[in-house]
Amino acid sequence: MKLPRDLSSEDLVKALARFEYLVDRQTGSHIRLTTQKNGEHHVTIPAHDPLKVGTLNAILRDIAEHFGLSRDELIAELFHNQ
Numbered sequence: 001m002k003l004p005r006d007l008s009s010e011d012l013v014k015a016l017a018r019f020e021y022l023v024d025r026q027t028g029s030h031i032r033l034t035t036q037k038n039g040e041h042h043v044t045i046p047a048h049d050p051l052k053v054g055t056l057n058a059i060l061r062d063i064a065e066h067f068g069l070s071r072d073e074l075i076a077e078l079f080h081n082q
Helices: 009-019 053-067 071-080
Strands: 022-027 030-035 041-046
Touching: 009 030, 009 041, 009 053, 009 071, 041 053, 053 071
Parallel strands: none
Antiparallel strands: 022 030, 030 041
16 A cells, blocks of 8 residues: 655644554654553654655554554555545
8 A cells, every 4th residue: 555645744643643642742853652552652753744755654664563453554544544
């Protein structure tokens, strides 16, 4: 499944709210999100618009691994079921 090419960090933060990620803190140009769902998990997102594809891919791969999903399943859940 293709990654969105024009996704901003703000859009990603909103999409990740579906998995109960909340902004924990922001330091400079990095936003740290935390979820308690399926055990505590932290992810750091650069506050860029748009996010680079490789960076977005790495973030989504990390989140998918935490929830036991494939990257494609996570992308479908976040961006195609809205």
